[in-house]
Amino acid sequence: MRTKDIIDMLAGIEPGSALDAIRARRLQARENAQKSYLSLFEPIDASDFSLTERAAVAAFVTGLHGESPVAAFYREKLAASADGAALVEPIRSEIARGKTSGPYGAFPAGPLSVEDKAGLIYRVSAERKSELGARLVAALEHAHLLVFRPRDAASADMKTLLAAGWSTTGIVTFSQLVAFLSFQVRVVSGLRTLAAASA
Secondary structure (H helix, E strand, C coil): CCCCCHHHHHHHHCCHHHHHHHCCHHHHHHHHHHHHHHHHHHCCCCCCCCHHHHHHHHHHHHHHEEEEEHHHHHHHHHHHHHHHHHHHHHHHHHHHHHCCCCCEEEECCHHHHHHCCCCCCCCCCCCHHHHHHHHHHHHHHHHHHHHHHHHCHHHHHHHHHHCCCCCHHHHHHHHHHHCCCCCCCHHHHHHHHHHHHHH
């Protein structure tokens, strides 16, 4: 049985609708987005980055972007995952602590330095660290960096993930997942705006 297209589902796109026709014009992009979702959230091998960790990072990242059908979907995915129900409240709490606007950070010294902008340097709260565990603490802090301060990312940040127990393969998949989620949130938001405008 073919899995329903995740972006269509989150955007509320029905077969045969005007938005369905619009998405069909870029069939390869539509198929690639679905393949990306499946490879990240229904992988053959999740040994370097568990399904529960993926759902927790997804709930956190999409929550940082604001409440939406996408954030609700990943929050429910986390609650339904193995050991995920116990993480829902800690993740919700950390989303509230990490909410900010961006991007911000500092460029290397040079002409772009005029665009440097200070902002929140997010760290998981002390009381949530034991509930989340070292791997997720490092993951949430790094995800926040990628979402709001990508220009500040450095090799030291990779070392922090490695020290918390992440493998190189897990870090690569983690980075792909955060990038995919940012893309997915924006696409779904755009499609829902189009739907509302044409209603």
